[in-house]
Amino acid sequence: MHLPQIIQALQQALPPVVRWxxxxxxxxxxxxxxxxxxxxxxxxxxxLTLADLSVQExxxxxxxxxxxxxxxxxxxxxxxxxxMAHFATDSRLAISIDPIDGTKQYRDKxxxxxxIIVHLHDDVTPHYSLVFAPEMGEHGTWVEVTPxxxxxxxxxxxxxxxxxxxxxxxxxxxxxNTGPGVYLIGFQQRDIERAREVxxxxxxxxxxxxxxxxxxxxxxxxFMATGEYTGSLIHSPNIYDFPVAMHIARVRGGDAxxxxxxxxxxxxxxxxxxxxxxxxxxxxxACSEDIDVIDQLCRLSQxxxxxxxxx
Numbered sequence: 001m002h003l004p005q006i007i008q009a010l011q012q013a014l015p016p017v018v019r020w021x022x023x024x025x026x027x028x029x030x031x032x033x034x035x036x037x038x039x040x041x042x043x044x045x046x047x048l049t050l051a052d053l054s055v056q057e058x059x060x061x062x063x064x065x066x067x068x069x070x071x072x073x074x075x076x077x078x079x080x081x082x083x084m085a086h087f088a089t090d091s092r093l094a095i096s097i098d099p100i101d102g103t104k105q106y107r108d109k110x111x112x113x114x115x116i117i118v119h120l121h122d123d124v125t126p127h128y129s130l131v132f133a134p135e136m137g138e139h140g141t142w143v144e145v146t147p148x149x150x151x152x153x154x155x156x157x158x159x160x161x162x163x164x165x166x167x168x169x170x171x172x173x174x175x176x177n178t179g180p181g182v183y184l185i186g187f188q189q190r191d192i193e194r195a196r197e198v199x200x201x202x203x204x205x206x207x208x209x210x211x212x213x214x215x216x217x218x219x220x221x222x223f224m225a226t227g228e229y230t231g232s233l234i235h236s237p238n239i240y241d242f243p244v245a246m247h248i249a250r251v252r253g254g255d256a257x258x259x260x261x262x263x264x265x266x267x268x269x270x271x272x273x274x275x276x277x278x279x280x281x282x283x284x285x286a287c288s289e290d291i292d293v294i295d296q297l298c299r300l301s302q303x304x305x306x307x308x309x310x311x
Contacts, residue, residue: 005069006093007128007146010120013066014059014130015142015161018116021055022134025100025116028054029109051106053081055099055116060084063095070095073120078240078278092122094267098240101131102219112136113218117241123267126247131221142168143221145247152225171225174252178230178290180209182297183220183245186235186284186308194301198233201296208293224248224289231288233259233297236280236308239270245287254289258282259298260306275309282306 028051060082063070074094075087087095095118100106102114112135119129131143132155140155144165151168155161187194195210202208208230216223221244223229231254232245246256246265256265260283270279283306286297 002069002072003093003127005067006073006120009067009070010095010118010128010130011144011146011165012162013062013070014118015165017058017062018118018130018132019140019155019157019161021058021099021116022132022140024058025051025055025106025114026134029106052079052100052103056097057081059097059099059116059118063087076239076279078238080277093120093127094122095120096240096243098238101241102213105213110214111217113216115219115221117221117244119243119247121243121267125250125266126243129244129247131219131244133219133222136218136222141219141222143225143244143248144168145225145244145251147251148172150225150248150251152222171227172251174254174289175227178288178293179223179228180206181216181223181229182208182210182288182293183213183216183223183229183232184210184234185213185232186237188235188308188310194233194304197300198297201300203230203290203292203296208296220245221248230290230293231286231297233284233286233301235284236271236273236282237285238273238276238278238280239267240278242281242285242287249287249289252289254287254291255294256285256287257294257298259284259286259301259304262294262298273308280308 056079064086074091075084076096078098098117105111106114115133119126129145134140137154143152150172153168184195191212198210273280288294
């Protein structure tokens, strides 16, 4: 499957269209663009806007019209829009898209941490990830992860998106002391309760700090890339956005594991959440570049219910 060629094609094709998609999302956010479509009962999951649909349409079309090698991959979109028929249906490699990660915050205008996410993966791990948060900072914030390099930093529209990414500092080396932040989501009505339990955990004499989606000032991916947050604890994370955190952690020598057995997360065991219309990993997943943090998160949550919807 010519993995290096596919990564190189994504690195060339994606940055400009992701930047354009960010501009579209910023413009659409000025209007009432909420639409119906999801009914899981969780506000974070069910938020859907015309921006989600428009951005995914743009991204899929750009991938279709770029290097033909990209059509040898499958496309996994959080939404159902886009010309996906031109891509493979049984490839080992898949390109996953979350057109607007943080849609509730985006729609309700309660923060600027929403982002556009695309990542490439096989059935074990991500190989390429690109994130753009259009309203984090003056011109937006980038995160790009390859097997060898993690970069994060501000956009500069006076230069091409590719040139901006190439000039960002290399943040790949492991941090000796990551920040205490741990992102929590997916525990339904118990997110806040679970976050306060994480607050009680000690790693090398320092308390961790749990943050729900409403308590986090921006996107988790720049925070993990810069080391401000140490990781996440998520119930049944979806496959469109969470794997970027897993990618960052693994490049730095950490991991993402199921808390009940501490086995590394992979894409072979997924379930379709029909309420939300998205593929998810089963159970609870702890993710960090710091193995000691993973150990503490697993100890805390290993006996919590693995069922997302208890009723």
